Amino acid sequence: MKRWLPFPLISAFLLAMWLLLNETVAPGHWLLGALFAWAVPFFTRQMQPVRAQKVRRLVVMVQLFFVVLFDICRSCLAVSMVILGPAKRRQNSGFMTVPLDMQAPHGLAMLACILCCTPGTVWVELSADRRQLMLHILDLHDEEWWTHTIKQRYETPLRMIFE
Numbered sequence: 001m002k003r004w005l006p007f008p009l010i011s012a013f014l015l016a017m018w019l020l021l022n023e024t025v026a027p028g029h030w031l032l033g034a035l036f037a038w039a040v041p042f043f044t045r046q047m048q049p050v051r052a053q054k055v056r057r058l059v060v061m062v063q064l065f066f067v068v069l070f071d072i073c074r075s076c077l078a079v080s081m082v083i084l085g086p087a088k089r090r091q092n093s094g095f096m097t098v099p100l101d102m103q104a105p106h107g108l109a110m111l112a113c114i115l116c117c118t119p120g121t122v123w124v125e126l127s128a129d130r131r132q133l134m135l136h137i138l139d140l141h142d143e144e145w146w147t148h149t150i151k152q153r154y155e156t157p158l159r160m161i162f163e
Contacts, residue, residue, distance in 0.1 A: 006045040011037040057160050064157040068114050071153065079119040082139050094140040095124065098133045098147050102155050107162035114154050 005011060018033030019025055055061065082092075102108060108130065112123045120138035127133075137146060 004042070005038065007041040010041050013037075014040060055161060060157050060160050064154070064161070067153055067157075068118075072118050075119040075121070079138060082120070092140050093136070093138045095134060095136050096140060096143045096146060098135060098150050100131055100133050100155065101151075102159050102163065103130055104159070104162040107158040110158055110162070111154055115150070 015030075015033045015037035018036055019029060022029050022033075100108075102111070108126065111133075115121045115123045115135065122136040123133070124136050125134040133150075135146070135150075140146070
């Protein structure tokens with residue numbers, strides 16, 4: 001069954017969306033939608049991402065959620081102060097690299113989400129060997145502080161969850 005219908009839930013969703021978008025339940029649309037719902041997952045099954053890992057340590061996940069929420073709120077205030085403050089303070093932006101120990105693709109994706117959602121930081125590039133992360137920081141006052149913060153507050157819990 002998996003060989004011919006690799007992702008049945010996706011197929012069901014595609015069929016439902018086909019019928020909703022066409023605003024009809026005519027037999028022809030059922031047939032065409034079923035063909036579409038089968039063909040897309042079947043012909044794209046080789047492009048599917050890495051299978052999801054088992055997530056461990058739910059307590060660490062909850063703690064990380066609140067740490068990220070706090071950091072986002074704190075960064076909103078800090079970015080506001082940089083933007084509304086004196087022009088001299090706006091000249092501290094720059095690029096930096098952070099060495100990474102984490103190799104799990106889902107953990108790296110989560111780290112990218114955290115850093116891009118935090119005001120004042122932008123994930124710029126991940127090296128080919130996944131060992132160096134380049135960031136743009138709006139208020140780059142101390143690279144060591146940023147490296148320590150990213151590694152201790154985000155990377156360490158993500159490694160505990162995904163590795």
